[in-house]
Structure formats: C-alpha cells, structure tokens
Amino acid sequence: MTVTASEDVDVAGRVQRSWRGVLTGVPGRMALAVASGVVLQLSFPPRELWFLAPVAFAGLGVVLYGRRFRAGFGYGLLFAVTFFLWHLVWIEDFLGADFGSAPWLALSFVEGLYVALACACATVVQRLPAAPVWMAALWVGQETLRSSFPLNGFPWGRVAFGHPSGPFTSLASIGGAPLVSFAVTLCGFGLARVLLRIGRREVRVIPAVACAVVPVLAGLAVWPTVGVEPTRGEVTVAVVQGNAPDIGLGLLGARDRIRANHLATSERLAGEIAAGGIPEPDLVVWPETATDLGNQDPELDRLVDRFDAPTLIGALYTRPDGLSENSVFVWEPGRGAGSHYVKQELVPFAEYVPWRPVAAWFTPFLGRTRDMRWGTEPGVLTPGGIRVGLQICYEVAYDYVGRQTVERGAQLLVVPTNNAWYGPGEMTYQQLAMSRLRAVEHGRATVVAATSGVSAIVRPDGSVVRSSGLFTSEILVGTLPLRDTTTVASVVGPWPERVIVAAGVAALAMAAVSVGWRIRDRRRAA
Numbered sequence: 001m002t003v004t005a006s007e008d009v010d011v012a013g014r015v016q017r018s019w020r021g022v023l024t025g026v027p028g029r030m031a032l033a034v035a036s037g038v039v040l041q042l043s044f045p046p047r048e049l050w051f052l053a054p055v056a057f058a059g060l061g062v063v064l065y066g067r068r069f070r071a072g073f074g075y076g077l078l079f080a081v082t083f084f085l086w087h088l089v090w091i092e093d094f095l096g097a098d099f100g101s102a103p104w105l106a107l108s109f110v111e112g113l114y115v116a117l118a119c120a121c122a123t124v125v126q127r128l129p130a131a132p133v134w135m136a137a138l139w140v141g142q143e144t145l146r147s148s149f150p151l152n153g154f155p156w157g158r159v160a161f162g163h164p165s166g167p168f169t170s171l172a173s174i175g176g177a178p179l180v181s182f183a184v185t186l187c188g189f190g191l192a193r194v195l196l197r198i199g200r201r202e203v204r205v206i207p208a209v210a211c212a213v214v215p216v217l218a219g220l221a222v223w224p225t226v227g228v229e230p231t232r233g234e235v236t237v238a239v240v241q242g243n244a245p246d247i248g249l250g251l252l253g254a255r256d257r258i259r260a261n262h263l264a265t266s267e268r269l270a271g272e273i274a275a276g277g278i279p280e281p282d283l284v285v286w287p288e289t290a291t292d293l294g295n296q297d298p299e300l301d302r303l304v305d306r307f308d309a310p311t312l313i314g315a316l317y318t319r320p321d322g323l324s325e326n327s328v329f330v331w332e333p334g335r336g337a338g339s340h341y342v343k344q345e346l347v348p349f350a351e352y353v354p355w356r357p358v359a360a361w362f363t364p365f366l367g368r369t370r371d372m373r374w375g376t377e378p379g380v381l382t383p384g385g386i387r388v389g390l391q392i393c394y395e396v397a398y399d400y401v402g403r404q405t406v407e408r409g410a411q412l413l414v415v416p417t418n419n420a421w422y423g424p425g426e427m428t429y430q431q432l433a434m435s436r437l438r439a440v441e442h443g444r445a446t447v448v449a450a451t452s453g454v455s456a457i458v459r460p461d462g463s464v465v466r467s468s469g470l471f472t473s474e475i476l477v478g479t480l481p482l483r484d485t486t487t488v489a490s491v492v493g494p495w496p497e498r499v500i501v502a503a504g505v506a507a508l509a510m511a512a513v514s515v516g517w518r519i520r521d522r523r524r525a526a
Contacts, residue, residue, distance in 0.1 A: 037082030050166035057188020076119025080112035093423025118142035132189035137504030164436035167219035175496030183215035230481030244420035310383035342375030378404035445480035
C-alpha cells in the first residue's frame with residue numbers, strides 16, 4: 001500500500017490534535033508543568049542527562065502556548081516549585097532537624113516566584129516574531145534577578161549549572177553561564193513551537209526549527225576552540241579531604257574533630273610523599289574552614305615543612321579585633337602563614353544574619369552570634385609563584401568572583417568548600433558542576449577541595465581527572481596545566497548577560513505596547 005504525502009500530513013495532523021487535545025484543559029496543562037519540572041531536575045548532576053533540559057523547556061513552552069499573563073504565572077510557579085523542591089531538598093539535611101521543613105519550602109517557593117514572573121511575561125512576548133528567542137531572554141533575566149536580589153540573591157538552579165558536559169557547555173567560553181542558559185532554553189522553547197506545528201503546512205515552522213537546532217550546532221562548533229594545553233607549564237596538586245563527623249548544624253560543635261581529621265590525613269600524605277608513593281606536589285590544598293586559626297599555629301608550620309610545598313589552608317580566622325573571616329591562607333615551608341583571601345559572598349543566615357531585629361522573632365540564638373567580616377578584594381594568591389584564583393564554596397555560583405581572579409592573572413582556579421553541612425544528597429554534585437562550568441568559561445584547570453567530598457581535579461574542558469567519594473578521608477593528586485590565555489567570556493565579562501536581558505526587556509515592552517494598542521482599538525470599536 002502506498003501512502004501519499006497528503007495522507008501522511010493528515011495522519012500527523014490527527015496525532016497533533018489528539019495530544020494537543022489533552023492539553024486544552026487545566027488538569028492536562030498542570031500535569032505537563034509538573035512533569036517538565038521533574039524532567040528539568042533529572043537533567044542536573046549527579047546525572048549526566050543534559051539532553052533532558054531542552055525537553056523540559058519544550059514541555060513548559062507547550063504549557064505556556066496561547067495562555068494569558070495570570071495563567072502563565074500560575075503554570076510557571078507550578079513548574080518552578082516542582083523543580084526547586086527536589087533541587088534544594090538538601091536544605092533539609094542542613095536545617096531540617098532543628099527548624100523543620102519551613103526553610104526548604106519557603107526558599108523553593110520564593111525562588112519559584114521569579115520563574116513564575118518570567119513565564120507570565122513569556123505569554124506576552126509569544127506573539128512576537130521569533131518568540132522562543134524572547135522567551136529564552138526573559139528566562140535569563142529572571143536568573144539574573146534572583147542571582148542578585150535580595151541579599152545578593154541565590155543563584156542555585158541556574159540552567160547552565162546543569163551542563164558541565166554536553167554540546168551547550170562550550171558556549172560558556174564565549175558568554176559564560178548566561179549564554180549557556182540562553183542556548184538551552186532557546187532550544188527547548190524552539191522545540192515546543194516545532195511540536196505545536198507538526199502536521200501544519202506553515203513556513204513559520206522554519207524559524208522554530210532554527211531556534212531548536214542552532215544552539216546545539218553552535219555549541220558543537222565552539223568545542224574545538226576550548227583550550228586545554230598548558231601555556232605556563234604544569235603543576236602537581238595534592239588535595240586533602242579529611243572528612244567530617246556529622247552533617248547539618250551538628251557540625252557547629254565539631255571544629256576540633258574536623259581539624260584533627262585533616263591533620264591526620266595530611267600526615268598520611270606527608271608519609272606517602274616521603275616514601276615515594278606519591279609524586280612531590282607543587283601545591284597542597286585544604287578545604288574551606290578545615291581549622292580554626294588565630295595568629296600562630298606551630299602544628300601547621302611543622303606539617304607544611306614536612307610537605308616542603310606551599311599549602312592553601314581554608315580556615316575560620318579570628319582577627320586580633322575579634323572579628324571572624326572565612327579565609328584561605330598561603331602557608332609556606334619555613335615561613336608559616338602569609339597572605340590570605342577573605343570570602344566575598346557570605347551565606348545569609350549562616351555566615352551573617354540580615355535583618356537581625358526581624359530574625360530575632362524566630363530564634364533565641366542571635367545574641368550568641370556575630371556576623372563574619374566580608375571580603376573586599378579578589379581572591380588571587382601566589383603560593384610558590386603559582387597565581388591561584390580562589391572561589392570559596394558558595395562563591396562559585398557567582399559569575400564575577402571567578403572572572404575577577406582571571407582578570408588579575410590567575411593561572412589555576414581553586415574552590416575550597418565545606419559541603420558536610422548539606423549531607424549526602426545532591427548539593428555537592430551540583431556545586432562540582434558549577435566548578436566544571438567555570439573551568440570551561442575561563443579556560444583554567446580547577447581544583448575542588450571539599451571537607452567531606454566531593455573533591456575533584458578538573459581539566460580546562462570541564463572533564464574530571466580524579467574525584468573522591470562522600471564522607472571519606474581521601475587524598476587526590478593530579479598534574480594540571482597552568483594557563484594564561486583568556487577566553488572570550490573572560491574578556492567580555494557581563495556584557496552577554498546584559499545584552500540578552502536587555503533584549504528580553506525590550507521585547508516585553510514592545511509586546512506590551514502592542515497589547516495596549518489592541519485593547520484601545522477594541523474599546524474604540526465597541
């Protein structure tokens with residue numbers, strides 16, 4: 001039997017009408033919004049399922065198609081809260097035992113409001129030509145907003161952070177995380193338009209196909225330009241992961257144990273170096289706040305002398321004036337503590353307490369706490385002549401922190417972190433993905449030193465050379481390239497994000513004016 005082209009189109013049209021019919025009602029659209037939020041979370045590490053992200057945004061695009069502003073807000077909120085509830089469930093390990101589920105639920109809802117607003121605005125621009133472009137730009141706009149406001153924002157869950165590998169990753173070297181988020185969402189929203197036009201004889205399907213395909217092709221085209229070869233020699237790095245005895249707020253009374261664990265693991269490292277079992281490192285790295293630190297520490301002096309290599313020590317440093325700093329110190333053999341970097345992006349309600357008068361209504365413990373001191377200088381240190389760019393834990397989520405270090409000559413990126421607070425869930429893998437993306441963005445090898453894992457040694461293309469397990473005592477050693485070339489992303493800085501966001505806002509304004517004209521014309525006609 002021969003099937004004609006017209007019969008084939010008719011079959012495709014009937015298929016399209018049948019699945020679109022499921023979505024004509026509110027329950028079907030709600031179900032698809034929830035399912036799309038689940039699929040987006042499945043695309044994030046520790047899973048390497050990057051291809052699910054465009055599928056998630058295709059589902060969201062179908063849900064939003066033809067909807068009005070308020071409906072877009074509601075469906076967007078449902079999509080986002082579904083995603084964030086799973087994505088941020090590790091907050092339960094951090095605070096759940098003492099504060100219940102309220103912090104986790106509240107943060108997931110607040111983060112969802114930003115996405116809901118972007119989805120509501122997307123319903124306004126979807127009548128414009130090249131609608132997926134403007135919808136993707138508005139998505140990047142909400143990521144920018146929630147990464148900066150309030151309290152310096154909360155960048156967790158940006159779409160780019162789900163792409164430490166795959167075709168979109170290379171675009172980080174051109175436009176950083178914002179361009180990756182834009183490309184992924186554009187691909188998904190373009191795919192939605194293709195699905196909605198299956199079976200139709202429309203020329204308009206061609207731009208939709210382009211929106212779905214061009215971001216993938218662009219990423220594949222850029223990958224060969226991602227450099228990995230050394231331009232300033234190589235460095236052998238040893239990472240000390242001493243482990244932590246507890247999770248969540250239970251760590252508050254465990255600082256001595258954490259220090260003891262890292263000292264013991266470091267002694268093992270020194271012994272293996274002396275025995276020839278491990279190559280002599282050029283640099284040793286401890287994790288974030290692996291020890292309390294005052295003005296002097298003879299025990300660390302002796303340990304670093306045994307390494308005979310400069311060491312980066314993550315410490316909770318108490319200054320002579322009594323203020324505390326989340327710091328990383330350079331410890332040199334024979335000379336002791338030298339220069340140090342102070343964390344610039346402190347975690348609200350953990351390293352400092354905003355709105356103390358209001359917060360005092362909810363907890364009786366504020367009188368016993370003091371805010372840490374904020375750092376004000378970029379994190380570039382020079383242990384043993386190696387220019388190291390530092391991003392302490394939470395800072396790796398912020399674009400400017402790593403960019404500042406590369407602008408000031410960093411040849412290697414180091415991310416000391418203490419993820420034991422957040423338990424054995426997915427948080428540490430989410431953060432490692434950010435470090436891998438930063439490696440590609442700036443063309444730098446990256447070292448992640450975590451108190452309880454996952455520690456990792458990462459090449460400039462984001463690939464992981466070695467990694468540790470969770471809640472283990474381990475030593476990682478690897479040789480990495482030192483690089484001083486600059487990527488396009490490092491040179492242009494925040495400008496790709498500004499252009500994308502400005503384009504989204506301009507499209508929204510244009511669409512809003514057009515809607516206003518239509519309403520005026522209807523009123524005049526009536």
